[in-house]
Amino acid sequence: MPSANEEPARAASLRYVIIGAGMAGLLAGIKLKARGETDFVIYEKGDRVGGTWRENRYPGLACDTPAHSYTYSFAPNPDWGAYYAPGPEIQRYFGAMSDRYALGDHIVFNTEIASCRYIDGRWRIDTTDGCKDIADVVVAATGVLHHPNIPEIPGLADFKGRWLHSARWPEGLSVEGLRIGVIGNGSTGVQIVSALARKVERLVHFQRSPQWIMPCPDIQYTSEEKRAFRDDPARIEEVRNGPEAAARRARFTSAIIDIDSPELAEIQKIVEDNLENSVRDPALREKLRPNYRAACKRLIFAAHYYKAAQAPNVYVEASGIEQVEAGGVRAEDGTLHPLDVIVLATGFRVDQFVRPMVVTGHNGADLEALWRIHPRAYYAVTIPEFPNFFLLNGPTGPVGNFSLIDIAEKQWSYIEQLIEEVRVRRSVGVAPTLRALETYEAQRTEAAKRTVFASGCKSWYLDAEGAPQVWPWSYAHFVEAMSKPQVEDYEFFGN
Ligand code: NAP
Numbered sequence: 001m002p003s004a005n006e007e008p009a010r011a012a013s014l015r016y017v018i019i020g021a022g023m024a025g026l027l028a029g030i031k032l033k034a035r036g037e038t039d040f041v042i043y044e045k046g047d048r049v050g051g052t053w054r055e056n057r058y059p060g061l062a063c064d065t066p067a068h069s070y071t072y073s074f075a076p077n078p079d080w081g082a083y084y085a086p087g088p089e090i091q092r093y094f095g096a097m098s099d100r101y102a103l104g105d106h107i108v109f110n111t112e113i114a115s116c117r118y119i120d121g122r123w124r125i126d127t128t129d130g131c132k133d134i135a136d137v138v139v140a141a142t143g144v145l146h147h148p149n150i151p152e153i154p155g156l157a158d159f160k161g162r163w164l165h166s167a168r169w170p171e172g173l174s175v176e177g178l179r180i181g182v183i184g185n186g187s188t189g190v191q192i193v194s195a196l197a198r199k200v201e202r203l204v205h206f207q208r209s210p211q212w213i214m215p216c217p218d219i220q221y222t223s224e225e226k227r228a229f230r231d232d233p234a235r236i237e238e239v240r241n242g243p244e245a246a247a248r249r250a251r252f253t254s255a256i257i258d259i260d261s262p263e264l265a266e267i268q269k270i271v272e273d274n275l276e277n278s279v280r281d282p283a284l285r286e287k288l289r290p291n292y293r294a295a296c297k298r299l300i301f302a303a304h305y306y307k308a309a310q311a312p313n314v315y316v317e318a319s320g321i322e323q324v325e326a327g328g329v330r331a332e333d334g335t336l337h338p339l340d341v342i343v344l345a346t347g348f349r350v351d352q353f354v355r356p357m358v359v360t361g362h363n364g365a366d367l368e369a370l371w372r373i374h375p376r377a378y379y380a381v382t383i384p385e386f387p388n389f390f391l392l393n394g395p396t397g398p399v400g401n402f403s404l405i406d407i408a409e410k411q412w413s414y415i416e417q418l419i420e421e422v423r424v425r426r427s428v429g430v431a432p433t434l435r436a437l438e439t440y441e442a443q444r445t446e447a448a449k450r451t452v453f454a455s456g457c458k459s460w461y462l463d464a465e466g467a468p469q470v471w472p473w474s475y476a477h478f479v480e481a482m483s484k485p486q487v488e489d490y491e492f493f494g495n
Helices: 023-034 087-100 187-196 223-231 233-241 243-257 262-278 282-287 305-309 404-424 434-449 475-483
Strands: 016-019 040-043 113-119 122-127 132-135 137-140 162-165 179-183 202-206 314-317 321-325 328-331 336-338 341-344 358-360 389-391 429-432 490-493
Touching: 016 023, 016 132, 023 040, 023 087, 023 404, 122 137, 179 187, 179 328, 179 336, 187 202, 187 305, 202 328, 223 233, 233 243, 243 262, 243 475, 262 305, 305 314, 389 404, 404 429, 404 475, 404 490, 429 434
Parallel strands: 016 040, 016 137, 113 358, 137 389, 162 341, 179 202, 179 341, 202 314
Antiparallel strands: 113 122, 122 132, 321 328, 328 336, 429 490
């Protein structure tokens, strides 16, 4: 890092600053190295790589995208222990990737970026601890789900036990034998309840709205299977992109973009049958039955949740939370649930993206002003007036039930092409026109109205006005859009 007042001269090659050493930031580093670029640094606010897999350590943490799909395409891992890999194993994979591609020398840990300002054709970067850097290209790989949402539940501060957010699970905390309340039943809450039901004395699952649960296989790979994956990489490719995977992806995208599709009807039947066949007690079954369409909220894949919810020591509290008291949580029906630990599996503030970082673009353009209503980016990757400022897994991308690694890889190839275009044109920066962003947003908003996300439920896909802030088109359309930037939608900046 250059010292505080030293300004390195512009070199023939570009200098890159990547923000975040999670899956996407590591990907950027690996890809830059593969192209022979050496002038890059990855700033990471944590003390290790891994992003979401470093931060989340709660019991039951796993990825509900098949492990062989949730893997860099260029670094298959025949040793995945299960079809759905547990979080710690994924964290080890990213650590191993950082080592394999020798990224260690490029990563600056425990360093948070305070601001990025575009001045005279370059990005001036300030860290929260007062250091400075300069870059030609900034890649914001800051993640989507990393600012915990801590709701204001009355009385939480008076609780005499321990409360924590799921993404801040203390290292080594054991809750075995204790009375646990889990608030929230998104993917996280469902995973925690599934993992803890048999281990704790009592578990109360506070459910504000029921969730549709997609059944899924609980497959642990044997050593023979791992050997077969190693000996024949085509088997890995089969899991990633074989006919079954392709059909699953196609079914899911058809379902989410068209609420009248037979594919959504098929998914609806699967989740209804799952509820019907898995939950014996009719009263509990009705308590767990959502009144909205499957996949309206992010679809939850869980092999053991219904079993957990029926365990004798588990109670699903659906009457709402009145308040937290010193000894536990009082439900709206007056019941006090005595608890030792309250887990807030209450999700994330998903409208943050690069925030709280201050980003100032060309001619002093203010990202906060552009994002006043909600975060916007042209095809989820680039922002008008912010030349060479690229987002991986940025706003309005396809963050649903797809492999975010696959998404980031395709976004990276798009970014590489834009950077190449900058070189070819001998310009210093590229950003989409405001008109291109607005056309994209108008088309996206219109298409989003027809998606299942807008079919009558609340979820983190929606903005404050209830409009879906995600990719509303097919996976195939995303692949096509990322395959080649429409350069006519871009502005190229000089010195
Ligand atoms: P989430 O899906 O946003 O769910 C938050 C839960 O907290 C919801 O059940 C919500 O209820 C509840 N809640 C929020 N505020 C509340 C309040 N004041 N009182 C009572 N309940 C409240 O969050 P998440 O489960 O952490 O999952 C977020 C995303 O992370 C997922 O959708 C997924 O993309 C990702 N994730 C992925 C995996 C994986 O396996 N790949 C695992 C975990 C998470 P309502 O539904 O009523 O709003």
